[in-house]
Amino acid sequence: MSQATRLTRNLNLRAVAGDAHQLFDKIPQRDLSTLNALLSTHVRRGDVERAWSLFVELHRSRSDFDAYTLTPLLKACSALCDHQRGRQVHCFVVKTGSESEVVTKTALVDMYSKCGQLGDSAMAFEEMGIKDVVAWNTMISCYVRHGLSERALGVFAAMQWRRVEFSEVTLSSVLKACGAVKGVWLGRQVHALVVVMGRDLLVLGTNLVGFYSDCALMGEARKVFDCLHCGKDDAIYNALVSGYVHNKMYEEAFYVLGGMKQPNVVSLTSGLVACAACSDLSKGKEIHGLAIRFGFDLDTQLRNALLNMYAKCGSTSTARSLFDEMPQKNVVSGLEGQECFVAMKEKHGLDPSEEHYACLIDLLGRAGRMEQVWNVFDSASEAGVVQNGGVLAALLNACRVNMDIQSGERVVGKLLFKSKMENPGNWVAISNFYASIGRWDQVKDLRSLMYEKGLQKVAGSSWLTLE
DNA sequence: GTAGGGTTAG
Known part of the structure; x- marks a missing residue:
């Protein structure tokens, strides 16, 4: 076989491999459940535009979609923050009779809220015949996301009134709402529920640290942190550090930060905020060094905090040179x-x-x-x-x-x-x-x-x- | 197939 022939064959094979997905798309009458599986894989991987174009492609030749096509598609619309596409999918939900599916209707509630259409979200929730615990949890977190914590707590109350059994996820959102409205009394009761439940303690513990920090009760936050016997991860450390920083307890924040085995970009960012607030340039430089060593110095949020720290500590020349290093990124940010x-x-x-x-x-x-x-x-x-x-x-x-x-x-x-x-x-x-x-x-x-x-x-x- | 935890500045 000549080299030219071999090369041509290789190229053809590669082209076939690359086009496999497209060929697959072009088989219009393929088994729907297989196509649904492909679509949900795209969504799970975060390839939401790809999921959408698969749907558009399918729509050219068929319309027999079902709840398993539309539910992940709604999730894709949420990720895209695109209520117009979401509304189109909503039409299909109605057309295909998928409205009766609790899961699909819940995805609709979530989609409208994540696309900024809270009114439609609430409407979809009200329309639901049967509401399971996930549906209730979704509505609660929708209100929390939009800063309407009282309403979120109202939904929680309605849920209890109807004797719907809550879950760990319910308590997680409710604690966030309690923190936002500084509802110490209610939050403490939720704390008791968390203890009784005894499940998912790391996530709920993080929520509790966040709640007590929001209420300026750092002693309580610390107690929750210390009493937690399961292994602690970055998130709970970060919650404690950020709690101390927001409550202007900078020394404590540095102490916790110093006790971490390995710093992460979030805790270092909080640390820089603390340095800026108490004008501690040497500590700020120390954190800058750590950020470089661990490769976080390109992180945009950390960089902003760094810039802010140098500026507040009076080291304007460093702030300036950091800023000057950024034109490339600024163009991108443009x-x-x-x-x-x-x-x-x-x-x-x-x-x-x-x-x-x-x-x-x-x-x-x-x-x-x-x-x-x-x-x-x-x-x-x-x-x-x-x-x-x-x-x-x-x-x-x-x-x-x-x-x-x-x-x-x-x-x-x-x-x-x-x-x-x-x-x-x-x-x-x-x-x-x-x-x-x-x-x-x-x-x-x-x-x-x-x-x-x-x-x-x-x-x-x-x-x-x-x- | 749907829901929940940690980060900057203004």
């Missing part, structure tokens, strides 16, 4: 911001405010995408939100960092002419613009004008420890 913005408009039907447009312009400007900046500015003007100067100030900053001086000067004109100049931020944007092109005379004039108008930029502050 892109993420844009996706968010589009999703906000298209998926959730929300009208972006001036701040939202300003934020997007800022992100795009930093990424050097001036063409898009101007497009966004045009749509902001069309939407009629260019009012208080936020958008124009962001536009001016974008011109400044991209050295587009001519456009910048036009924007200054617009800003002075059209905006309410009570906002010091607008003056600062103009002043920064002139400073960047060396027009110190203008800067001086602006500053004195601001002074005359009694305007002052809200100064950034730091709390320094003097050594």
Whole structure:
């Protein structure tokens, strides 16, 4: 066999292997339960877009879906935060008579809430003929997720009224709600129920630590932690550390952190918050070192906490260099911001405010995408939100960092002419613009004008420890 | 096939 033939064969084989999934999709009358299994596998693996396209593909040739097709699909819509697709699946649920399935109806309740449509969620729950414990738990956690803890507790009360036996999951959500409303009395009763139940103690113990921390009862939180005889994992340590930090008990937080066998990114992030709050630069540096050693220093949340810590501890040059190291990631975050913005408009039907447009312009400007900046500015003007100067100030900053001086000067004109100049931020944007092109005379004039108008930029502050 | 625990800033 010639080398060329072998190569061609290999390539063909590879193409066949790669296309196996697509070929599989194209068999329209394949056994539904096999297709359902494939779909739920995609969802379980987090391949939610893939699950959706499989469904779309199937829909071209058949419509005999059942509850086992639609339930995982609803979970995919939840993960995508897409209530429009969710609503389409809801139609299929009705069409195929899957509404009578408690599991599917529960998935609907969950989907609407996770896609921000709490009203539809509650409606679907009310419509349920038979509600099992999972359905009740889902409704409780929906309210907790939306910050409506009293309502969540109301559902818990209704559940008890109807003598539905609760589970560990019920208590987990209820403790969260108790913490949010600082319901010490009820939370303590739930604590007793947890003890009586004696199951799932690590998760519920973590919830209890969280609940007592929310109620500023750190002694109780510590007691729960110490009395737990099962092996402790990262989450419960993190809950205790974060509890101490939120209650401003920084020394205790550091002590617990130091007792951990191996640090994790969450506990180190909390630790940095503590360092920032008590201006402990040396401890902050120590944690920074640990973060580097364990490879957490690229984590976005930890990095933000790190930046904040250096800034609050007065080490602005380090903060600055950390910030300067980030342009690549900022460009990426620009892109993420844009996706968010589009999703906000298209998926959730929300009208972006001036701040939202300003934020997007800022992100795009930093990424050097001036063409898009101007497009966004045009749509902001069309939407009629260019009012208080936020958008124009962001536009001016974008011109400044991209050295587009001519456009910048036009924007200054617009800003002075059209905006309410009570906002010091607008003056600062103009002043920064002139400073960047060396027009110190203008800067001086602006500053004195601001002074005359009694305007002052809200100064950034730091709390320094003097050594 | 559905539900529950830990993290930053503003």
